[in-house]
Amino acid sequence: MAVSSRTLKLRVSAKKSVADGVVVLDLEHPDGARLPDWTPGAHIDLMLPGGLIRQYSLCGDRWDACRYRVAVLREPEGRGGSAYVHDRLQVGDGVGVGGPRNNFPLVPSERYLFLAGGIGITPLLPMIHQAQLTGADWNLVYGGRSRGSMAFLDELAGYGPRVHVVPEDTRGRPDLQAWLGDVRDGVRVYCCGPAGLLDAVEAACAHWPTPTLRTERFAAAQQELPVRDAPFEVVLANSGTNVTVTPGTTVLEALRRVGVDVLSSCMEGVCGTCETTVLDGRVDHRDALLSHDERVTADRMFPCVSRACGDRLVLDL
Template sequence: MQDAVAAQVQTTLRVAAKNVVAEGVVSLVLKAADGARLPDWTPGSHIDLVLPGGLTRQYSLCGDRWDAYEYRVGVLREPDGRGGSAYVHDRLKAGDTVGVSRPRNNFPLVPSKDYLFIAGGIGITPLIPMIHQAELTGADWNLVYGGRTRGSMAFLDELTPYGGRVHIVPEDEQGRPDLHAWLGEVRDGLRVYCCGPAGLLDAVENACAPWPAPTLWTERFSAPDQGAPVRDEPFDIVLARRGATVTVTPDMTVIDAMRTVGVDLLSSCMEGVCGTCETTVLDGVVDHRDALLTAEDRAAGDCMFPCVSRSCTDRLVLDL
């Protein structure tokens, strides 16, 4: 996993275009005002948009990764959100500027000859570049794309050229996809990539339960319930670079505690799903409560997401 300091590097980009691409979904094309080349990215990457008022939200890159001069994201209006999507939909316009982080990838496309992509709603966005990559490498692949209605499903026109590999499943027309039918018999080499709402992800995880562990890769918009923390008493965070120690009480996050001593670590989601606040752990045992780390990452114990994760031990020493 990468260091949080690198993830916080950002620049200011101009909104070159804003378009409605489905009911409740707009796309933004972002470019440097001076026409400069933008940092490269890989399929599955996302960026943070830093909006006025301190709002920071992450969105998957869904454009052409070989175009070095623009980024594209798709933004779903979230009626019950915290204001970021509403700002993008209602106030942000072509010509405005926004802060943008460097791309980072918590959902990497691993090499394979056989992919099944499963998207729900706006979850199509990280899968579009993956499909492009699968085509370039000559892999066998299929996309199952579900949504409430056909009109609510973004970027359908871009998927049409792929013909029979793309399977559009609007719920009001066809119900929900038969995941077991799409998966078929357990076989070596299949890689399943799924992004969408929690209900879809839970269903796909259940359907893939008989398959070997490397089969399924998911990206969540919100973290699943992690249950109660390992400990309910205070613990200390030692900030190794600053030579400071701060106590984290049961009613605060690690990020909140660090802010009391002037360490304002950027975090976009505050739910353990975006990866913005990833921090290196030098000592102690982490109570991991994110939706990002693999079992291997957790066993290594050398990083954490302090927006949600806590400590199993009396103290954690962080590389901050």
């Protein structure tokens, strides 16, 4: 998918509450211009005051060329982005938008199982719509604290018995063993939600073929120690510059030290903003974005967290 590299100044055309602690924003170009295309699983960056950049999944109609829709959960323990959206951002306000980019693409399949926890429903909504359009066999298991906290239930009700809503306060947690205990040929599993759900789903899918499960995380998973605890060299192919990366420094920090300003946001390997092409060298992938097959290919990395396995990496910078 082509990704827009520029930041657009869009206008908030609508704002409404869709669940306890969740608001939906509609964003449009002030002149009504067409917005960059996107595919299911894509997200945009919202550029908020104070240098805050936050990523939100596009959850509207991808065929609506003039409107983006995102849903924002209020996070009391967050760094202020969601509080600003909930309390201060109003209809008519302008906001910078970067992207869209897609680190969670929907691959073609005849059968899908979608697993959502809370606000993790957002990237799955366009996937469900796409699966329905293509005639795929699919089911959604959607868990949350209570029905009142679960967004888009009215919209999902239109899909009938394919949607399985599991509010924890009345039904407990989703029975992952019932859905994932038996391996089923040709099923692709997509999961988004809090870390506890993703960890449980990954464990439940351990006996499935490797490409089956694809997840999207809101925060980085617990990482093992780096493969290498010694310095390594990063070569910038476009300029021939060599940069030494020490054990206590990220590749991104080392690049900035020599004046290479790679766009970044989360600093945790979850947003994909700093994606960089790797021309040579083996990468110690420490992000929460790449699939197993993508890690084997090793033609890109996220320098905010990933490192080198050997003495040298050559980057397309």
